[in-house]
Amino acid sequence: MERSTQRIARPESCRLSQPARDENDEESTDRHVLLECLGALWAAGVAVDWKRASDQLEPFGTRRRLPLPTYSFDGHRCWPDDQPAGLTLPRQPGERERHREAVFTYAQTWTEKMLPRAAPGGGSAKALRWLVLADRPFGEAERAEDMLANSITRQLEDAGHEVVRVCRRAKPSNSSVKIKGSTIFIDPTREGLKAFFDAEIASVRPADRILCLWHLSGTADPCEDPGMVQTHLLRSYDAILDLARVLSTLALQTPVDLWIVGDKSVQVDEEPVDPEKACVFGPAIVLPQENPMVDCRVVDLNIDDPNIGYQLGAEIGRDVPGADAIVALRGNRRWGPHFSEVALASQISGRETLRSKGVYLITAALGRIGLSLTEYLVSLGATVVAITRPSVPDHLSSGRADLDEDGWTRRLAALDGSKGQVVLRQGDVSDFDSLSGALDSTVREFGRIDGIFHAAGLADLKFLSEMKDTTSAGEFASKLVGISNVYRAIQRLQSTHGQSPEFVFLFSSLASILGGPAMAAHAAANRFMDAFARQVQGKLGVRWINSNWDDWDYSYDEQVTAAYRTRQAEDLALSSDEGINIIKRILATIDNGQVIVATRPFPPRVRQWVDQVRIITPDEQPDEQNRSPPEEVRTGKDEVLRHGDPRSIFLDEVKNLLGAEEIGLDDNFFDVGGDSLLAAELQAHLTKSDRWRSPQLDEIIGAATFGDLYERICSGDHSSR
Template structure:
């Protein structure tokens, strides 16, 4: 059962009630003694008394509300047990299996290739091999400033986005269309273990560089279709490996999303152990992949060619270990005021009375005032904060646990040092960490329109925040360190390259920390019932998700995927996912129990669609384009009626579903529509208007390169910089820096 209820009483509302029927006419005046509205805790108590299970309440911050908010809560509960499967059936493992390319050599590379040369000599060998095949080679080396020696050799600063823009600008001026890119800057002689102070620097030559390159290519149109081959070393942890570089691993999440958002950019990642192969041998491996691999987005070489696969969890593959929650143990939960964070706080407290250290960005009143604030709400306290106070006090009252709350950004090392100093004075050594902190979902955008500020905002809690925690707790006897990752790191998702990259970092961090003998688990979560956005493949009740987490923590493993997936839907989506699915995942459960088919977003077969009911316009008239788009939405979302002004993401859409919409729009309506357009024009009406306007504008004649004499090179470069600012590709400050360098 789901209730969306007003839970905060206001004088104006009481007056309205009194002028109409009057709340005193209700028969349950014993529970509505002074106000017609029940508080969230009162609702929870009532539902428990009525034998509802898994009762929870969460504050809702509704769109369009002011800072004073209206005090609305989502209250959920279930009658009886809803689990159709044991917890193990919600669990999956990630493994690497030998695999040959799907076909014999398809074609040898040709055209213009851009090589970001490494310091190991791999790029030198590649240049020679490609030139012998007749390719034109442009090399890019790392340096401290932009240098253009001649038409085929560049030096750029890896961390300056404007340098990538200048590079693409020059190639565009020369009229050179790029056939492919080989990015080797993440190939180094050893695995780099980042620390909190150097994390951003280590990301520059890898994650940031590939991001800047992709945006520049998209904004300057220097390609028709192109391959992007990113080569890393020590970015994945395989059997026999001694170390892994989580900073490099973040690139793998990005690579999975690039080609989902822009199918004309075919992006692949290849991870090698540069300590086991010479530069010439690595070059030969890359050349073989260029010719033969057109399907496997992520490949690793360790004596043989391996690909990543998602399979059902097999407990026999992992040694058992004891998982326990210590009585009076001290446990840190970051992001603990969020829905998932609060759920794990309840779980730990139900296990044993513990000391919970909750760290979140919200600033709450001093704990000594919490009860007073609830009894006599003070002006200026947000209703959602009132609900958080009630939830925290309820935890203490019902479980005997102690709550120690601290407001702070987990990525702010100075603030975290202050918090940890207070924690040690109050409680002592820490016994476990659950790192749930994450940036708001609204920060993520498609690469082409994402700003670097927002991109880094998504990375901060998951990358810098994780490293800060690891550093500050290095000497504590932690029983476990759990990081909340996501399936996005495995199968990507349109509009979430930053999110996929951040979670790929967490997956590798867990493996890296385990290699140091410190018990760590990355959990790649999928949708939770009532707590997260609904998943297009199903969602799991919180109690079942936590039961699966307990099994994961009782196994010695680096990561576990936990989610309820409809195998029929998985099979349909498999071609769009960036990870291979094992046969047992597609068939169903490992125990032979037939799963309950997922209810949300069932979709409609294309052949059964003739027309969709459209609303949202007073005259009832809708364009042909609007009708075409509505048919696609119906096929993906499963609805038969749409308001043309509804946003796709407000009515059940997510990063996987938008990928299917993009594919269908490209095939049936307009082949030039990109992922960013679906975000920018998120309603049927706006997308139809965008496509219609685009069709109405006559195609401009191809621009002449500036060296043809029509404009000065500086003028053309300035024009392109302005275009990048307009597209939000770079900031005004970055553009000004680029202008100064022209």
């Protein structure tokens, strides 16, 4: 046992004293003792190889993943009831008690931020190893994103960094990773990505920084119908999710900075936004929460902006990355999300926004919020058409409920004497026909729909490492597909009945902004809704109101509640009466747009959980003494070409073209198999690079050696072109 614990803790020399073992105690299993030893070592500051620890612990018992309440990381104390005496969890900085019934409401806008200063003298204080994840090797520039990748590579290399381009192949091949000069080709699968990163962290010098430009672009047809989910745009989400799933499991020894670059995935101004692209924020925000060794930031830009390469270079090229986790670059301006408080109007008697004779349709009306809302509206005298996935028993579809049954049927039955009525309709919001049919039959039966509350949602919480390929689809069905179907169903209602509801009220979550462990897909789905609500503002003559909620005070799964429910969670959450009251006030205040509803001040929570405020250890301080100026690298030994050296890149172009690894700067073009056709091809290849001027054909043919050709095209006025 002792040997086993020492193998999985570093340093090897650490002495271990095991807690006394009581044979009669059920808890005194080998696994338990081993865990205690590891915990003691870890608390004493010893680095534990947790992966190996979990591998070795597996034979001693099955690991259990305990589901936690949502936002468990945020001020909720989650600990089993039988917590060891005397153990208290320290309060997080910025964590606050909720003042009685305090509610904070915000709108999200964008505020202009300072532009970063370019690195002094064009050089960087510390030479870093960068991975640029782009679809094409350096030099190729078919699309705007290739040009951006090339521009960034040049800037980083000019600043003295080593840059490795990582390209995904079109299809998997026999070897999942293939290196060609400073380009690494990997399989376009998660396995390919994993094989690459495993090799990367095992290497002598793993990457310090990663820039992800994969699937950067992709624009919707401007007249595209918002009701149609543009699945091709979800490729960006898939790419980032794969990356996050792989990086979340890596046992990194030193932190790595990751920038994910998006193209118009947020709406800074009145520009159009494609909600599908906004989904990348889910995994991007959650990744550092699940693996704090990865600092992840999102830089959103407009790829068509001239000079965007230099803007991006200044953003990512700082010696110490900025604290903002999310920035948007537009033209010469830099923006960050901002949360300004909005005051909600009080309800004025006689001017209620929810009418006693109103007709309201609620998707997921038997969910927790849906049922509270149904009860309120029916007690008000309204008609609620309650859409629910499970099949509706006959005696309920007319609104009658059997008093002997439990749960929602009991609660609906209790409404029997109310002024209003509830009508149950079976329907799945991800199925357009069933949803559209429900809207249609409501109008036929009751003459109109005053408002739709879209409360369908699925919180299938899975850590990135546990996610399956189907996890996101489940989350997306209710929100992403669901809200698109609501839009289309209203379109159809307009064409068949010539009418539409006054408002659509969407229930999104704070997870779309704060993320949260195990919430990558959930945050992505809610982020989609947030962007969708912006995209459709003012469309179809409907008020589109989107609300992002903090926790409501509902019991979580029964057995979890018993063990984990704490007074603090209850204190922090909104009661359903509070929630319903806020819904009414939102409807009375907001015409169109988004409201964030939080039970504690929100901006400090964003800073705490989203903005990456890295603590810079002395090791990470830019070290002027060790500064290696780019010139030093370039004037090093001619024979040893450093990875990333422009001559090495030049030679790689030649090697790739001629298919021979052994070619050196002293070789002659014709001696290594060149001919006039290949000379023309080489000319075309070299012309794509900005590092040197384009060679004339006769220069390639006439040069004594490749070194000679390189000197020629880099010399004279053109050399710094």
